[in-house]
Amino acid sequence: MKKVFKLDEVDCAVCASNMENGIKKIAGVESAVVSYVTQKLLIECDENEVDRIVDEAQKVIKKIDPRCRIVR
Amino acid sequence: MSRRQKQNLYRIIAATLLFIGVAFLPLEGLWKAALYLVPYFIVGFDVLWGAVRNIAQGRIFDENFLMALATVGAFAIGEYPEAVFVMMFFQIGELFQNIAVGKSRKSISSLMDIAPEVAFVLREGEFTEVFPQEVAVGDIILVKPGEKIPVDGIVVEGESDIDTSAMTGESVPRFVSAGQLVISGCVNMNSPIQIRATKEYDESTVAKILELVEHSAMNKGKYESFITRFARVYTPCVVLLALLVAFVPPIFFGELTTWVMRALSFLVVSCPCALVISVPLSFFGGIGSASRRGVLVKGSNYLELLAKCDVVVTDKTGTLTTGKLSVTDYTDEETLKYAASLERYSNHPVAKAIVEKATEFFEAQNVKEIAGKGMYGVIGTKEVFVGNKALMETAGISCNEEGAIFVAADGKYIGKIKVSDQVKANAKDTVEKLRTSGVKKVIMLTGDGKEGAESVFDRAGLDEMYHSLLPADKVEKLEEIMQSGENVIYLGDGINDAPVLKRAHCGIAMGAVGSDAAIEASDVVFMNDDISQLTESIKIAKKTISIVKQNIIFSIAVKVGVLVLTALGFADMWQAVFADVGVMVIAVLNTLRTLKL
Numbered sequence: 001m002k003k004v005f006k007l008d009e010v011d012c013a014v015c016a017s018n019m020e021n022g023i024k025k026i027a028g029v030e031s032a033v034v035s036y037v038t039q040k041l042l043i044e045c046d047e048n049e050v051d052r053i054v055d056e057a058q059k060v061i062k063k064i065d066p067r068c069r070i071v072r
Numbered sequence: 073m074s075r076r077q078k079q080n081l082y083r084i085i086a087a088t089l090l091f092i093g094v095a096f097l098p099l100e101g102l103w104k105a106a107l108y109l110v111p112y113f114i115v116g117f118d119v120l121w122g123a124v125r126n127i128a129q130g131r132i133f134d135e136n137f138l139m140a141l142a143t144v145g146a147f148a149i150g151e152y153p154e155a156v157f158v159m160m161f162f163q164i165g166e167l168f169q170n171i172a173v174g175k176s177r178k179s180i181s182s183l184m185d186i187a188p189e190v191a192f193v194l195r196e197g198e199f200t201e202v203f204p205q206e207v208a209v210g211d212i213i214l215v216k217p218g219e220k221i222p223v224d225g226i227v228v229e230g231e232s233d234i235d236t237s238a239m240t241g242e243s244v245p246r247f248v249s250a251g252q253l254v255i256s257g258c259v260n261m262n263s264p265i266q267i268r269a270t271k272e273y274d275e276s277t278v279a280k281i282l283e284l285v286e287h288s289a290m291n292k293g294k295y296e297s298f299i300t301r302f303a304r305v306y307t308p309c310v311v312l313l314a315l316l317v318a319f320v321p322p323i324f325f326g327e328l329t330t331w332v333m334r335a336l337s338f339l340v341v342s343c344p345c346a347l348v349i350s351v352p353l354s355f356f357g358g359i360g361s362a363s364r365r366g367v368l369v370k371g372s373n374y375l376e377l378l379a380k381c382d383v384v385v386t387d388k389t390g391t392l393t394t395g396k397l398s399v400t401d402y403t404d405e406e407t408l409k410y411a412a413s414l415e416r417y418s419n420h421p422v423a424k425a426i427v428e429k430a431t432e433f434f435e436a437q438n439v440k441e442i443a444g445k446g447m448y449g450v451i452g453t454k455e456v457f458v459g460n461k462a463l464m465e466t467a468g469i470s471c472n473e474e475g476a477i478f479v480a481a482d483g484k485y486i487g488k489i490k491v492s493d494q495v496k497a498n499a500k501d502t503v504e505k506l507r508t509s510g511v512k513k514v515i516m517l518t519g520d521g522k523e524g525a526e527s528v529f530d531r532a533g534l535d536e537m538y539h540s541l542l543p544a545d546k547v548e549k550l551e552e553i554m555q556s557g558e559n560v561i562y563l564g565d566g567i568n569d570a571p572v573l574k575r576a577h578c579g580i581a582m583g584a585v586g587s588d589a590a591i592e593a594s595d596v597v598f599m600n601d602d603i604s605q606l607t608e609s610i611k612i613a614k615k616t617i618s619i620v621k622q623n624i625i626f627s628i629a630v631k632v633g634v635l636v637l638t639a640l641g642f643a644d645m646w647q648a649v650f651a652d653v654g655v656m657v658i659a660v661l662n663t664l665r666t667l668k669l
Contacts, residue, residue: 004287009076011170013348014135017300033290036349037177037356042290063129067076 003050005041006071007061010034015064022060028053041070073171080167084160087115091156108152116143116159133307135343142339146645149329149336154645158340165653169349172660176357176667186238186257186278191222194266204256204273211269215260223256224276225267235259239277240366240600257281280591284368288359291371292352295620299351303344310342310635317639330641337638337648346627346656350663351620357666358616366599367609374595377578378613382558384511384606385550387572388518388525390565391582391603392532393493397421399429403487410479411458411489414439414447422477423447425491446477454482475523492524498604499532505607509614515553517546517572546572563606566590580606612669619666623659630655 010016016036023032023043030044045053058070073081090111097107113120122136131137139162146155192199194212204222207213212228215221221234231249236242236258245261248254254267257278273279318335322328355372362369369375389395402408412430415423417439436456439449445466446459457467457480464471469480476488503514516537518525525539538549550572554560559577566573566581570593573579581594583601591597598605634651637643 002287009074012135012166013345013352014303014343017303017348018131018134033292035290035352037173037352039177040290042287066125 001047001050002042002044005043005054007034007039007041008069008071009039010036010068011065012036015068018064019061019068022064023057026053026056026060032057074174077167077170077174080163080170083115084163084167087111087156087160090114091153091160095153105147105150105152108156109147112143112147112156112159115156115163116140119159119162133311135345138307138311138339138342142336142645145332145336145339149332151333151645158645158649161649161653162340165345165656168653168657169345169660172657172664173349173353176353176664186220187282188220188222188256188278190219192216204276207269207273209269209272213267213269214264215267216264217260217262219260220278221254221256221258221260221267222276223269223273223278224271225254225256225269227252227254228266228268230263230265232263232265233261235261237366239281242366242600242602281368284370284591284597285359285363288369288371291373293355293371293373293376295351295376295617295624296355296372299344299347299624303348306344307342310338313635314338314342333645334638334641337643337645338635340645340648341631341634341638341651343652344627345652346659347624349656350623350627350659353660354616354620354623354663354666357663358612358619358669361616361666361669362609362612365605365608365612367605367612368591368597368599369609369613370595370597374578375613375616377559378561378596378610379617380559381511381561381578381610383513383515383553383556383560384506385515385517385553385560385562385576387562387564387569388516388520388528389493390601391563392499392516392528393495395493395565395601397425397491397493399425399489400492401490402429403489405432407479407487407489409434410451410456410481410486411477413451414449414456414458417441417449418447422491426477426489451481456481475521492527495528495531496603498602502603502607503533505604506610509607509610511610512558517541517549519543519546543568543571547575550575563603565601566594615669616666619662623662626662627655627659 013036016034020032020034023029023034028045028049033042041057043053043057054070054072061068061070094104094107094111097104099107119136120140123140126134126137139159143155143159146158188204190201191204191207192214193202193207199214207223213222213225227248227250229250231247233245233247234254235245238259239255239257248265256276314335317338318332322331355375358375359369359372386392408430409432412427413434413436415426416433418441434451436449436451439447441447442459442463445463446457449456457463458477460477461471461474464478464480467480468483469485471478471485473488476490478488479486506514513535516525516529516534518539519541520539522539525537529537541549546569550560550562561578561580562572562576563580563582564573565583566589570589573581573593578596579594580596580598581590582598596609630651634643634647638648
């Protein structure tokens with residue numbers, strides 16, 4: 001299942017690609033895209049695991065930009 | 073400006089004022105350096121902190137780290153004003169980039185401002201305002217003039233003109249009345265209509281399209297991956313070069329400070345920001361421009377494919393032709409009159425075309441439709457058959473032709489009627505324009521027989537055609553064409569050619585509004601059935617790519633140029649900061665042109 005979240009806010013394009021690489025490494029994530037241009041995060045994963053994966057994605061994002069959060 | 077942008081702006085202003093103040097103070101040496109630290113920290117604390125955090129996490133080649141290193145280095149060798157200035161300029165650039173990106177994001181979303189906000193649903197005898205998401209299938213909804221249709225449905229009461237331009241790019245309003253299907257996202261123009269919802273919001277056209285556009289930024293093309301890879305290599309290379317510049321030449325020439333200063337300038341130029349931002353932003357703009365014209369592109373990779381398309385393979389019905397049948401030839405008026413008299417009892421598209429052409433009718437009795445063959449009826453005392461060759465054979469009439477509708481009365485052959493599909497008025501023009509835009513071949517694949525196919529082939533001026541193909545044959549043919557290694561676009565109506573759409577490098581479904589299956593199977597969707605959208609979208613794609621290329625070449629050329637000048641001592645940190653921030657600003661401004669394609 002694909003799910004899109006809004007990000008508030010990704011500050012730079014390089015950060016976005018770092019976040020993307022980090023989120024792709026989370027267990028259970030089939031694919032992930034962080035778009036600086038649209039300020040969106042797209043995750044493809046199992047429906048039952050969305051909550052856990054989004055929590056972990058938030059941690060990854062926080063490491064790169066502490067002020068950026070996933071809007072749920 | 074967002075809250076965060078405002079904070080940054082105030083910091084930059086405060087730091088600038090302090091910086092000027094300190095510059096004019098009659099102080100020397102360490103005192104002055106200490107005072108310069110104040111504006112430096114005000115404007116750059118987040119960069120410094122970001123650098124520290126990144127080092128702790130083992131990521132060193134990031135822009136924060138590079139800026140921190142360059143400015144701290146400048147302080148260390150006594151170039152205080154440069155250090156503060158570089159940091160300030162860097163922050164101004166960041167702020168600008170942030171605002172520009174936000175602006176273009178907003179203007180693209182307003183292009184796609186098609187989401188309905190409310191729906192007036194009939195509940196217990198009254199129309200109540202609810203969110204479109206709360207509408208259930210079967211609900212009766214009131215759409216007042218000026219409002220968007222919230223979900224797909226059928227008109228049950230009232231008639232009005234509706235503006236479909238946001239959905240289809242078609243500027244002529246469509247007149248609808250009871251019984252007609254309307255799609256969500258269109259705007260009702262002049263009088264209230266009531267519709268019965270046939271789909272929930274999430275399944276409605278407008279929601280599907282918004283989802284598609286939303287996801288489009290997620291399909292990255294060749295250029296975007298190139299930039300990501302380039303960025304990964306570029307920064308470490310420049311940092312390495314900086315190290316060499318700082319420590320190798322002084323061995324031969326001395327003057328360590330001069331060379332270290334040059335090396336620090338290298339670091340300032342080492343951020344690939346201009347590219348990393350402008351490339352995806354350009355594609356986003358191009359996709360936005362296309363969607364304003366009713367062309368939905370599912371990702372920048374497909375925009376790239378459109379731009380370098382070599383071969384266009386197209387279906388016939390609904391793409392090159394209108395899909396509406398009409399009488400093109402008939403033996404005589406009597407034939408037409410006999411045929412129409414029976415055909416008016418049928419709903420078959422061929423029958424409708426014949427009835428439309430006829431002006432007079434006989435009274436007929438005992439009319440029967442013989443499925444797959446034609447019509448039978450009694451006119452006066454004569455037994456009349458109207459239909460294909462197979463029907464004539466059952467009626468005991470010999471006929472040695474095919475591909476027409478035959479008429480027989482009282483056991484005698486009367487005449488024939490030819491019915492065919494019309495070639496779109498702009499089909500030939502579009503094919504010619506495709507050639508001038510660099511398409512080498514336009515090939516038609518059709519399930520129709522030779523005769524019908526040939527007439528379309530001639531009238532549209534195509535290069536090749538293959539007829540009498542079953543859906544599976546179409547896929548095979550397409551694969552054969554693709555073996556040449558050229559970029560192949562397939563254009564179809566999306567109704568029965570989903571496998572072909574999927575197989576092509578880039579599959580385009582046209583006239584797809586309201587058809588989920590077509591939207592699903594294709595890479596690019598033309599909302600209306602105007603074939604000239606193909607040339608339009610190729611044009612937009614080419615311009616977008618050329619803006620992307622301009623940005624890539626310009627950014628890299630300036631950066632490399634400044635690196636060389638710096639190494640030779642012709643440029644200093646001030647120029648370096650321009651090469652970084654200025655180039656980024658120019659590149660972003662250039663991308664804004666994609667919004668106006």
